[in-house]
Each structure stands twice: as structure tokens, then as C-alpha cells.
Amino acid sequence: MGVKEITLDFLFLLTKQSKMTSDSDKNAYPEPPRQTPVVDKQTALPNPALILTKLFYYSVDLPVTTFKELVDGIQSGNKQKYYHQKFRRVPDLTECTEGDYLCYYEAEMQWRRDYKVDQEIVKVVQERLRACQQREGASYQQNCANEIQQFSEVAKAYQSRYGDLGAYASSRKCLMKQKERMMAANAKA
Amino acid sequence: MVGMSVLRSAAAFAARLNPLKSGNFAPNLLSRTAIRTDKVAVRWESHGKQMFVIKPTGYYDTRFLKLLRFYILLTGIPVAVIVTAVNVFVGEAELAEIPEGYEPEHWEYYKHPITRWITRNFFDSPAKDYEKMMALIHIETEKAEMRLKQQEVRKHMRMNGDGPWFQIETLDKNLIDHSVKSTPDN
Numbered sequence: 001m002g003v004k005e006i007t008l009d010f011l012f013l014l015t016k017q018s019k020m021t022s023d024s025d026k027n028a029y030p031e032p033p034r035q036t037p038v039v040d041k042q043t044a045l046p047n048p049a050l051i052l053t054k055l056f057y058y059s060v061d062l063p064v065t066t067f068k069e070l071v072d073g074i075q076s077g078n079k080q081k082y083y084h085q086k087f088r089r090v091p092d093l094t095e096c097t098e099g100d101y102l103c104y105y106e107a108e109m110q111w112r113r114d115y116k117v118d119q120e121i122v123k124v125v126q127e128r129l130r131a132c133q134q135r136e137g138a139s140y141q142q143n144c145a146n147e148i149q150q151f152s153e154v155a156k157a158y159q160s161r162y163g164d165l166g167a168y169a170s171s172r173k174c175l176m177k178q179k180e181r182m183m184a185a186n187a188k189a
Numbered sequence: 190m191v192g193m194s195v196l197r198s199a200a201a202f203a204a205r206l207n208p209l210k211s212g213n214f215a216p217n218l219l220s221r222t223a224i225r226t227d228k229v230a231v232r233w234e235s236h237g238k239q240m241f242v243i244k245p246t247g248y249y250d251t252r253f254l255k256l257l258r259f260y261i262l263l264t265g266i267p268v269a270v271i272v273t274a275v276n277v278f279v280g281e282a283e284l285a286e287i288p289e290g291y292e293p294e295h296w297e298y299y300k301h302p303i304t305r306w307i308t309r310n311f312f313d314s315p316a317k318d319y320e321k322m323m324a325l326i327h328i329e330t331e332k333a334e335m336r337l338k339q340q341e342v343r344k345h346m347r348m349n350g351d352g353p354w355f356q357i358e359t360l361d362k363n364l365i366d367h368s369v370k371s372t373p374d375n
Contacts, residue, residue, distance in 0.1 A: 075280035080305070082282035085298050101330050102323055109319070 029131050087113060093171045111171035118158060125154045275302055 041047075090110050096103035129151045132144035141148070160181065165173050279302045287293060295314030296305045308314075313321070346352035367373060 071277055071280070074278060079280070080282035080297075080302065081285040082297055082300050082305075083285060083287045083293050086287070099330075101326050105323060105326055 028128055030135075032135050093175055108171045111174065115162060115169070118162065122154055122158050125151050272303070 087110070090106040091103060093104065093107040093111070096107055125147075129144065129147045132147045133140040136143040161178075162169065162174065163177075165177065281300050281302065282297075282305070294309075295316065296309040299305045299308060342352075343354065346354040
């Protein structure tokens with residue numbers, strides 16, 4: 001067995017046999033089809049990948065998991081809950097009368113929340129693309145075409161809306177950027 | 190007495206001339222004699238000669254390090270113990286859907302128990318902070334409006350002159366002495 005096969009075996013066995021790693025959301029991060037071949041051992045030598053996985057299991061995985069289960073047992077009685085806050089929609093900056101600073105403030109706060117949400121959306125799409133590339137390996141450009149296209153769309157949209165606003169970005173500057181975009185589109189048409 | 194000093198000075202003179210000769214041993218370290226290297230004191234056995242090692246003082250350094258360790262651990266150990274106990278025995282909160290018709294308190298939006306405790310006992314809720322900021326903005330908006338109005342009114346009062354501002358007090362008419370005048374408008 002070459003070194004490459006051993007490392008691949010090792011990584012595969014590590015993710016499959018360990019209790020610590022577990023994939024979530026099979027729709028966004030689907031598992032590749034199982035390709036484990038029938039074990040056809042032709043040597044009397046032990047499989048080093050198996051030895052290493054067993055070593056890792058008994059030295060790291062098992063103690064950590066038992067400790068976590070212990071702690072979970074202690075904490076299971078009084079589990080607190082936390083929620084995601086839902087904010088009401090308020091009038092936009094375009095719907096505020098001039099000089100109404102209270103309306104400006106509420107619109108600014110809403111824009112900042114939306115900015116954060118958009119940043120997280122970009123991160124999630126990026127993470128999906130990265131996971132897809134890791135799964136497919138060498139043939140990712142062909143198999144991950146959906147993820148690649150989705151990421152490029154999202155990144156282009158983010159860049160055009162929030163692109164070079166900088167550290168002191170505000171809803172007003174974003175609105176001015178949108179105005180410039182619309183003017184450029186009008187000039188081209 | 191005199192003979193003793195003569196002998197002593199002779200020994201010192203001989204030592205100075207040839208300090209390496211075994212007969213010329215001068216016991217004084219401060220005399221200019223060479224150090225004997227053929228007989229050295231043994232230091233690595235338990236019954237070796239005790240040496241007075243001359244090195245710079247480590248008193249201030251060790252004192253500083255001891256005090257540093259003491260004052261860091263004085264609060265460091267309780268904090269570490271408390272944080273570990275909280276993480277093991279209380280544990281982080283779990284994400285849940287907001288039940289129908291229930292409005293969570295402002296500390297129920299945080300995960301870690303210590304953050305929840307701090308926001309519950311010491312901080313105002315984000316809604317209250319928002320309202321405080323809105324109150325400040327409202328006060329400043331009113332101030333700005335008042336100032337603009339005051340400028341406008343001032344301009345009109347100055348131009349027209351029939352308002353209560355920009356009235357200059359003059360002396361009483363009855364104080365004018367008309368007796369020296371031929372006509373009243375003199």
C-alpha cells in the first residue's frame with residue numbers, strides 16, 4: 001500500500017469511526033457515495049492506517065467523548081434556552097422625510113443589521129463551496145458547478161451593494177452607491 | 190617588634206620578586222601575588238571546601254517574580270475556578286424556537302451563562318439603550334429646530350423693529366430741560 005492510500009484510509013476511517021466528528025445538514029453538505037472496497041488483505045503485515053485510527057480512538061476520542069457525556073449528564077437537569085431575536089421592519093432611509101433624525105437612526109440600525117446578515121450569508125455560501133471542493137477532490141470544477149455558480153452570484157451581488165463602502169459604512173453611503181449604480185445603468189442604456 | 194616587621198616586609202618583597210616559588214607564599218589577597226594553580230580546592234564532593242561564590246544579587250529579581258506570581262494568582266485562581274465550575278455545572282444554553290405569544294427577556298438572547306448573568310444584572314436591555322439613543326437624538330433635533338427658529342425671529346425683529354427684541358432704552362422725556370430752548374426742537 002502506498003503512503004497516499006494509507007493517508008486516505010486514515011482520514012476516511014478517522015471520520016467514520018470517531019464519535020467526535022459528525023456531519024450536519026445532508027442537503028447542503030451531502031456525503032459522497034460509499035466506495036469502501038471489500039477487504040482483500042494479501043499480506044500478513046498489519047494495516048498502519050487501522051493501527052493509527054485505533055490509537056487515536058483510544059487515546060483522544062474515547063476520553064473526550066466520555067468526559068462530554070459526563071458533563072452533559074451533570075447539566076441535563078437545568079438546561080437554559082436562548083433565542084434568536086426577531087426585529088420588526090421599520091421604514092427605510094428612502095421613506096424618511098428630510099430632517100427626521102429619528103427615522104434616520106432607525107433606518108441606519110436596520111441597515112446595519114441587514115449588513116451583518118448579508119455578511120453571514122456570504123460566509124455560509126462560501127463554506128458550502130469549500131465543503132463541496134473538499135468532498136469532490138480533483139474533479140470539483142465539474143461536480144460542484146451549482147455551488148460555484150451560487151457563490152459567484154452571491155459574491156457579485158455583495159460586491160455591487162456593499163463593496164467598497166469601507167469601515168465607516170452607513171446606510172446613506174450605501175444609498176449613494178446605489179444611486180451611482182442606477183445612474184451608470186441609465187447612462188449605458 | 191621591629192624584627193617582626195622586618196621579616197614581614199622581607200617576605201612580602203620576596204613574594205613580589207618571585208611569587209610562584211613555594212617558599213614565597215603571601216597570605217594577603219590584596220598583595221600582588223600570583224594565584225597558585227597546582228593546589229586547588231575540591232568543590233564537587235560533599236566534603237569539598239565550601240566556596241563563597243561571588244555573584245550579583247538576585248534578591249530584587251526573586252522578590253519581583255514572587256510578588257508577580259502572587260498578585261496574578263490572587264485573582265487568577267478564583268476566576269479560573271469560577272469559570273470552570275460555571276462551564277461544567279451550569280453549561281451553555283441551547284438554541285430554541287420562540288414559543289407562541291412569549292416575549293423573551295433581553296438576557297435570554299445570549300448563550301453563555303456568565304454573559305446572561307452580566308446582562309441580566311448590570312446592563313440595560315438593548316431596547317432600552319435604543320430608546321435612550323432615540324431620546325438623545327430627539328433632544329438634539331428639538332435644539333436644532335429651536336436655534337433655527339431663533340435665528341429667523343432675530344432677523345425679522347431686527348429688520349422690522351416692532352418686536353420686543355433690539356429695543357434700546359432711552360432716557361425719560363420729562364428729564365429734558367426746555368427752559369434754555371427758544372423752540373422745543375432745539
